[in-house]
Amino acid sequence: MPKSPPPRDEDEARAFEEAIRGARRIEGGARRVTGAPPSASRAGSARVRAAAAPAGSRAPFEVERVGDAVAGRAADVSVEVLRGLRRGDHRPEARLDLHGQTREESLRAVERFLLRSRADGCRAVLVIHGRGQNSEAGEPVLRPALQEWLASAAAARSGVMAFAPAPPRAGGTGATVVLLRR
Numbered sequence: 001m002p003k004s005p006p007p008r009d010e011d012e013a014r015a016f017e018e019a020i021r022g023a024r025r026i027e028g029g030a031r032r033v034t035g036a037p038p039s040a041s042r043a044g045s046a047r048v049r050a051a052a053a054p055a056g057s058r059a060p061f062e063v064e065r066v067g068d069a070v071a072g073r074a075a076d077v078s079v080e081v082l083r084g085l086r087r088g089d090h091r092p093e094a095r096l097d098l099h100g101q102t103r104e105e106s107l108r109a110v111e112r113f114l115l116r117s118r119a120d121g122c123r124a125v126l127v128i129h130g131r132g133q134n135s136e137a138g139e140p141v142l143r144p145a146l147q148e149w150l151a152s153a154a155a156a157r158s159g160v161m162a163f164a165p166a167p168p169r170a171g172g173t174g175a176t177v178v179l180l181r182r
Helices: 010-020 079-087 103-119 142-150 153-157
Strands: 046-049 061-066 069-074 094-097 124-128 160-165 175-180
Touching: 069 079, 069 142, 079 160, 079 175, 094 103, 103 124, 103 142, 103 175, 142 153, 142 160, 142 175, 153 160
Parallel strands: 094 124
Antiparallel strands: 046 061, 061 069, 069 160, 124 175, 160 175
């Protein structure tokens, strides 16, 4: 199989590796394939409607999970906006560090922070939650709680458009970049 160009960041590398796992070379060389696009569901990746919505209504966010990385976008936000957020196209204008807080304290702090940041005109913010390696249970507590809250109707009401793990230079999977509505 020919070498592919290097992925832009660790999250994309993981997604790419999972997407091509099990792929094999097509006999007969390169050729153009036409037809309907593949289904939205890919091996190793899950797209789910967040915050179980009542039948017939749309969930507030479309969430993608690849390994530990979780990213989401509101139904009216394009996939390209989410890609840009992952690439680091939006420089965070404010930061909130949740280290040392409980799950409940963190979620209250995040909601206040997002509402204040939006009122201040911020477009992108960084929420630092850590990787959870030092938690008492030995597994992350704040990151999954934040990801769940960001995919909820409460986050949508707070002005969240999209969220993704921060690029490596901004904290990687230990931080989440949140894009806010104007």
